[in-house]
Amino acid sequence: MARMNLNSCPRCNGSVLDYVQPTKDSPMCIMCGWRDRTVSESVLTEVKNHLGKSFIEHTYTHSKATRGKPPMSGWEREKKRRAQMRMRPEAHRNLKASKRTLRQAQKSFCLDHHGHI
Structure with missing residues (x-):
């Protein structure tokens, strides 16, 4: 009702x-x-006791808030460097191979259509 x-x-x-x-x-x-809305007496007294107090003082324990990821350790930096070094020669080889195949394709195109290089 x-x-x-x-x-x-x-x-x-x-x-x-x-x-x-x-x-x-x-x-x-x-x-x-x-x-x-009716608010209970316990909540009202808690709010009344907290009025005027800073609510941030217990939130941040350090001088400044952290931003982003934490810094990598020395070993993590070394692992990342080694992984990048492993990737570089392979990428370089692939780049050379793709240039070589492009050159070969250009030569074959010239020979097919023009009869000379």
């Missing part, structure tokens, strides 16, 4: 729909979505 209270919203003066069960959905303005 629900009740409708006309012009009773404190925010927009709209109609407030009040469901009896469940109480967490009750009451609510159908125009602006306002809800009557």
